[in-house]
Amino acid sequence: MGREACIVGYHEGPLDNAGRSCREIAATVVREALADAGLSLGDVDGLLAGYAWEEPSVMFASEIADYLGTIPTYVETACFGGASPAMMIARAARAIEQSLCEVVVVAVASNRASKVGRAGAIAALRDVLSTEFEVPYGAFIPPVYALTATRYMHELGVTPEQLAAVAVTQREHASLHPGAARREPISVDDVLGSPVIASPLHLLDCCLVTDFGAAVVLTSAERARAASSPPVRVLGTGEVHDRLTTSEVGDLTRRGGMVSSARALSEAGISIEEVDFAELYDSFTITVLLTLEDIGFCRKGEAGRLAAEGAFRFDGELPLNTNGGMLSYRTGGLSHVIEAVAQLRGTPPGVRLEAPQIALVHGIGGVLSAHCTVVLGAA
């Protein structure tokens, strides 16, 4: 392989974006991320933005590039739902490897909680489903995920307590992070005692709906040597676009994470045993258990038991979602990437792992359909 891409800067904006438009949020985090990298807007010749449905937009990333006054040679708007952040990192790395550009910024911006509201966000996300064959039956997210959860638990003997253990572990991690949206510790009983949204998923099995804004800066390994912070290497990426229509999936207990992670690890030349920690998309507790197994961290049906035993705590065998993830930290998948980078740099704001070398980040969009895995390495 020729050029290698590195992450050289990032910034995560405030939890509350009330009163600000998505382009204002994006512009601010882009500038701060560039400052973190020791770069400025004049250096940017690539920009990716996406995961934006809060405000009308025809060409979101182009609009952000224009708003910033830049004239980049590579721009892409990512529309992969919750997989967009990881997909953008993968595409940005590819653009650098192929010399399409030198300095790329990846940005997400949302005022979904402060402006759109929870019901508005849930209504908007329902648009990923068929208005003809799914929505008329009262299908929306979370119930379509609950269909997977019911089948998964039935086939593999996983219990509600084991699902709840994921939320408990991640809340513990969030409690140690100064920027987390939810920091008060919870127990398995708290999860099981929270209202049932769509059985078997309780309120605390579901991720938060929050605002977010974040940006990540990538450049070539060569140029990264001059960066002001330790660069983080993009070792491998892989993606797959699994079936979106739930009724046509076939086996709901085995999804696209198998394919995307195999491709990413293969490209990185890394075995699953070499991964020190994981930041996995966590729309629901079921999403995490299913994905842990599909990626191959454990055998099918084992993740629930391991979660209950504490294997995914910061001091466990595989530290997982070390900032609390979307279940407790905040929505917006660049947080998974940024937490991984912070850990690999050795400067995480919350839970601090012992000199980790390899991180696996996994994003999911649609209904467990769009998958992207990114393997990152310390410099």
Add this chain to the structure above:
Amino acid sequence: MIPGLLEEWSPSDVSRPYWEGAERHALSLQRCTACRRFQHPPRPFCIGCGGTPTFVTVRGTGIVYSYTVVQRALLPELRPIVPYVLALVDLDEAVRLITIIRGLNPKQMAIGISVRVDYERVGRATLPIFRPA
């Protein structure tokens, strides 16, 4: 279900026979004339072999592959209908439908129970739904 969920519902030329079947209380699904496989939702061609599908009426019996009892109306239009059972039903013809199941206490719901199609008039549409067989 409720008319609010059908605001964006708009059958196409390809899918219309499915909905016209439901109007007659017949479950009408696409089957490929070449490879004989069923597919749902309907498409202009068979996504398995590229062949030409035609609509055939099926028995409308099957078993529950998975389900969820939706308890909370996270959207205002769902308030009048919670709780309801959203389910995936495996028909005898080896095709799976997303649907709702009526006529069972949510506590009686289970994977593997036998169900049979029924029909529910909702606003402009007739929806195939399922009940215990």
